[in-house]
Amino acid sequence: MNTNKYTDEEIAASIRRNKGVISKVAKDLGYTRTRVHDRIKQSDFLQKQAKIVHGSGYVYLVHCEGTDYFKIGVSKRTPRRRLDSMRTGCPLEINMVHTSYCDHYSLVESILHDLYASRHVRGEWFDMTGVDIQEIVDAMETYSTAQIGLF
Secondary structure (H helix, E strand, C coil), rough: CCCCCCCCHHHHHHHHHHCCHHHHHHHHHCCCHHHHHHHHCCCCHHHHHHHHHHCCCCEEEEEECCCCEEEEEEECHHHHHHHHHHCCCCCCCEEEEEEEEECHHHHHHHHHHHHCCHHEEEEEEEECCCCCHHHHHHHHHHHHHHHHHHH
């Protein structure tokens, strides 16, 4: 018995409609993000669709000096330009900790946000009190260098 509510084609349409943002795809389909990841993992067709939609770009980790707040974000343009634009609206000093370039950057960002969901503060900012920052950098590198098989 097939318990899948949607066909691969319907899920692919949602991936395209939501520009590959897994949380939006999950909401659109009434699935959890984990279920969306599982369905993509099970289908070569969906893996290709996700890779096409996501494209190449940077995943970055930014630190707000004097705090335990870190931002996990993405950018199609160079991370330095993104950092400069963030500094314009921030009264505190912020510094780039790490960047990774990969073919599926928004998917990597989604996975990292899921990994640290319990530390989420607001938007893309996380309170990393007590977390070894090298652990985050290692996770960024692991997922950034993985082929689409990271599902």
